[in-house]
Amino acid sequence: MISRQDPCTKRLALAVGILFLALSATTASAAEEPRPIRALIVTGGHFHDAAFYGLFTDCEGLGETPVETSDVYKKDLRGKYDVIVMYDFTRDLDDASRKNLRDYVESGGGVVILHHALLDFQTWTWWSENVAGGRYRLQREGQSPSSSVKDDQQIHVKAAGPHPVLEGVGPFHIQDEAYKNLWMSDRIKPLLTTDNPTSDVNLAWVGPCETARVVAIQLGHGRTAFRHPSYRTLVHNAVRWAAGKTR
DSSP: OOOOOOHHHHHHHHHHHHHHHHHHHHHHHHHHSOOOBOEEEEEESSOOOGGGGGGGTTOTTBOOOOEEOGGGGGSOOTTTOSEEEEEEOOOOOOHHHHHHHHHHHHTTOEEEEEGGGGGSOTTOHHHIIIIIOEEOOSSOBTTBOOOEEEEEEEEEEEESSOOGGGTTOOSEEEEEEEEESOEEOTTOEEEEEOOOTTSOSEEEEEOOOSSSOEEEEOOOOSHHHHTOHHHHHHHHHHHHHHTTSOO
């Protein structure tokens, strides 16, 4: 005996099938689309041009990006951000803020340290020795002189070796502020170097941190850097890599 479906039942089954396929495609598409990078920008304590914020307008994969001062470290940041981009000058942190920032780093949160943020946390040796890998010295330390700065330097930049942060960044020339005589860890991985005598050799590096991805970039004082194609690519790559979005 042959079973015959009522036409209404057939139409209902067809509609359900189409809806199921549409929902499946939507679910698959949502699963394939990567979550935007959750970045936090920390500024404050140092003059900077407003053009700095335009540095991130075309950073691929970047979601909404709040801007805070170092007071943000008074809160537990674990799990809230993929990467913290530091462009501040904060001489020191209280114990609670130190703990929260250390917890964030030790939980795998990425960090990008830009230019004058290398002056941060002058007396926090854990940070400079185990995370940043470098520090601008504000005063003489034993036999080591204080660091120095020179404005408007013509800096020729080249890669120290291959790395995802340097993807699409060839040798380039930039007018920028130069730092010299920074304290530097022997455990960093150099990314960019220069032979400019007013600058330290290392212009960018991967920090020695064992729990999180950390990139420090000495360049980045003003508009000539913020609008430079190679510098923009460098910072964007650093953000994505520190956030764990590239290998």
